[in-house]
Amino acid sequence: MHGCIEPVCGSVFADEPYHENLLTAETLTEILQNKGVIPGTVCVHEVETNMFGVGDGLLSVMYRLKLDYGPDPDPSWPLSLVAKLTPPGLKPRVIGELLSVFEVEVNWYLNNMPESSGIPAPTVYHAAYGGYGRYVIIMEDLAPARPINQVVGASPGEAMDAVKVLARMHSRYRRRVLEAPETKDWVPAAGNAVSSKRLGDAYHSAFKALTDERYTVLGLEKAQVSALHDVLTYLDETYEKHVGPDKMYNHQPANKHAQFVTTLTHGDFRGENVFASSGQKGGGKVIDYQMVREGDGAQDLNYFLFFSLPIEMRRKQEMQLLRLYSDEMRGNGCHDMSAEELLLSYQRGLILGLIIFCMSANSCDLTCEGAKATIKMLGLRLEAMVTDWQFLKATKLRDSKRGIDGVTSKYSPDEVRESLPTFAHLMLGGCGDMDK
Numbered sequence: 001m002h003g004c005i006e007p008v009c010g011s012v013f014a015d016e017p018y019h020e021n022l023l024t025a026e027t028l029t030e031i032l033q034n035k036g037v038i039p040g041t042v043c044v045h046e047v048e049t050n051m052f053g054v055g056d057g058l059l060s061v062m063y064r065l066k067l068d069y070g071p072d073p074d075p076s077w078p079l080s081l082v083a084k085l086t087p088p089g090l091k092p093r094v095i096g097e098l099l100s101v102f103e104v105e106v107n108w109y110l111n112n113m114p115e116s117s118g119i120p121a122p123t124v125y126h127a128a129y130g131g132y133g134r135y136v137i138i139m140e141d142l143a144p145a146r147p148i149n150q151v152v153g154a155s156p157g158e159a160m161d162a163v164k165v166l167a168r169m170h171s172r173y174r175r176r177v178l179e180a181p182e183t184k185d186w187v188p189a190a191g192n193a194v195s196s197k198r199l200g201d202a203y204h205s206a207f208k209a210l211t212d213e214r215y216t217v218l219g220l221e222k223a224q225v226s227a228l229h230d231v232l233t234y235l236d237e238t239y240e241k242h243v244g245p246d247k248m249y250n251h252q253p254a255n256k257h258a259q260f261v262t263t264l265t266h267g268d269f270r271g272e273n274v275f276a277s278s279g280q281k282g283g284g285k286v287i288d289y290q291m292v293r294e295g296d297g298a299q300d301l302n303y304f305l306f307f308s309l310p311i312e313m314r315r316k317q318e319m320q321l322l323r324l325y326s327d328e329m330r331g332n333g334c335h336d337m338s339a340e341e342l343l344l345s346y347q348r349g350l351i352l353g354l355i356i357f358c359m360s361a362n363s364c365d366l367t368c369e370g371a372k373a374t375i376k377m378l379g380l381r382l383e384a385m386v387t388d389w390q391f392l393k394a395t396k397l398r399d400s401k402r403g404i405d406g407v408t409s410k411y412s413p414d415e416v417r418e419s420l421p422t423f424a425h426l427m428l429g430g431c432g433d434m435d436k
Contacts (some may be wrong), residue, residue: 016128016130016134016136017083017136017138018085018086018128018130018134018135018136019085019086020049020051020061020063020083020085023047023049023063023065023083023138024047025043025044025045025046025047026044028044028047028065028067028081028138029042029043029044031125031126031138032044032077032078032125035125035126037077037078037125038069038074038077042069042074042077043069044067044068044069045068045069045070046067046068047065047066047067047068048065048066048068049063049064049065049083050063050064050066051063052064059087059092059095059096059101059102059290060084060085060086060087060290061084061085061086061087061088062082062083062084062085063082063083063085064080064081064082064141065080065081065082065083065138066079066080067079067080067081078140078141080141080143081125081138081139081140081141082122082138082139082140082141082142083136083137083138083139084105084135084136084137084138084139085135085136086102086133086134086135086136087133092133093132093133094133095202096133096290097131097132097133098198099195099198100188101290101291102129102133102134102135102290103129103135103186104186104187104188104289104290104291104292105127105135105137105288105289105290105292106127106128106129106135106137107129107186108121108289108292109121109124109127109137109289110127111182111183111186112182113182113183113289113292116172116182116183117168117169117172117173117264118165118168118169118172119165119168119169119266119286120165120284120285120286121285121286121287121289122139122140122142122285122287123139123140124137124138124139124140125138125139125140126138142275142285142287145275145276145285146275147271147272147273147274147275147276147287148162148271148272148274148275148276148308149271150270150271150272150307150308151310151377152310153271153308153309153310153313154271154274154276154308154309155276156317158274158276159304159305159308159309159317159321160321160324161276161284162269162274162276162304162308163301163304163321163324163325163328164324164328165286166266166269166297166300166301166304166325167325167328167329167331167332168328168332169263169264169266170263170264170265170297170300170329170334171263171328171329171332171333171334172264172332173263173264174261174262174263174297174334174336174337175252175253175261175262175263177189177262177263177264177294178253178294183264187264187292187293187294188292188293188294189294190247190248190251190254190262190293190294190295191248191249191254192248193248196244196247196248197244199355200239200240200243200244202359203235203236203239203355203358203359204236204239205362206358206359206361206362206363207232207233207235207236207358209361209362210229210232210358210361210362214361214362215361215379217366217372218361218364218372218375218376218379219372219373219375219376220376220379220380224379224380224383225379225380225382225383226383227383227386227387227392228354228357228379228382228383228386230392231354231386231391231392231395232354232357232358234392234395234396235351235354235355238399241399242399242402243351245402245406246398246399246402246406246408248406249405249406249407250402250406250407250408251296255405255406255407257407258407258408259341259408259410259411260296260341260344260345260408261336261337261341262294262295262296262297263294263295263296263297264292264294265292265293265294265295265296265297265299265300266286266289266291266292266300267290267291267292267293267295267300267352268288268290268291268303269286269300269303269304270303270304270307270308271304271307271308273286273287273288274286274304274308275287296345296348296349297345298325298342298345298346298348298349299345299348299349299351299352300349301321301322301325301346301349302346302347302349302350302352302353303349303352303353305317305318305321306350306353306381306382306385307353307378307381310381311380311381311384314381314384314385315384315388319423319424319426319427322342322343322346322427323427325342326339326342339427339428340411340416340428343416343420343424343427343428344394344398344411344416344419344420347389347391347394347419347420348394348395348398350382350385350386350389350391353378353382353385354382354386356378357375357378357379357382360374360375360378361375361379388421389420389421390419390420390421393419394419394420397415397418397419398419401415416428
């Protein structure tokens with residue numbers, strides 16, 4: 001009931017600034033003083049609040065807060081902050097609560113994960129989660145730095161920097177997400193049956209709505225994405241039999257005899273969440289930790305490349321970036337990942353983008369042209385990706401090898417080459433394990 005009435009009646013029982021009207025000068029003064037950012041004798045006199053990023057995200061509302069301290073403020077005092085708040089609508093609040101995304105992002109900062117994970121993030125001055133879809137994060141404003149433009153595409157240097165950041169985190173938490181002191185009590189596990197069922201239910205519902213008419217409204221014709229739709233259809237038909245069990249059981253440490261290994265994943269690692277290093281204040285940082293999970297690290301890598309690089313740019317740089325990731329994993333102390341595991345995991349990692357596309361196509365605000373353009377872009381890029389990486393063929397092969405425990409039996413050399421596209425075979429030849 002509270003979750004239903006709060007968007008209308010306000011934060012009836014809250015003692016945290018979960019709503020924009022609670023971001024007062026007094027509240028921000030207390031937060032900044034408690035963090036030692038401003039002296040106890042200094043107060044914020046006025047706050048100008050402006051919403052931004054409308055249509056960019058479903059599960060948050062962003063505000064830029066311009067602070068006025070009166071005459072002659074000290075240059076070290078922040079003149080602008082960013083507040084990330086609970087979404088006002090009931091549907092995204094329920095979705096976010098069910099998927100634990102609000103609680104997870106708050107815990108990322110409360111557990112000092114930017115330092116532990118090696119992923120640089122904005123400085124956070126206050127973070128709180130209150131249940132019922134309520135949360136607040138108040139952080140530094142990274143402007144004038146800007147995120148990577150995922151429509152234009154990351155530059156080669158930006159892409160390389162992003163891959164290095166991923167490898168740093170993935171190497172640190174390989175096999176140990178659920179036992180590392182800073183992550184074991186709050187990071188959602190890959191083997192969570194309830195989470196898997198919720199995702200499956202949401203996917204089935206979204207796919208059912210992905211009709212020919214829906215494609216047309218989004219600016220696509222079904223014929224343009226026929227290979228993509230065939231894959232989405234197969235996932236819908238086999239979710240309970242294959243997709244869910246693969247996600248829950250087909251990895252270590254859940255099963256010691258599994259050939260794939262989990263790590264800590266960002267879950268939404270794409271250009272719009274990466275502020276590239278540029279020499280500007282705020283550069284070189286990563287935002288948005290709502291989707292942090294235990295999962296397959298190569299899935300983060302796949303998601304970044306297809307989402308942040310136009311088709312031809314991705315095709316040109318893809319294998320070079322995969323080799324860079326391999327080298328960086330080894331350089332950060334990971335010596336137990338084979339080229340075979342990396343390539344098969346990267347190929348399989350496309351499933352995250354497929355599910356996100358399907359669900360986004362269903363929930364997209366059809367009055368927002370920018371949102372529709374993004375869905376169209378994703379559809380065309382995914383069509384190229386599933387074709388280039390022969391995803392449907394590889395998925396059916398993987399599913400045919402699944403045992404009753406959900407674990408895929410060991411690939412033979414011939415099966416590895418059958419699964420992977422020809423252009424990826426060179427990385428296998430003579431490469432073997434990464435430490436050789």
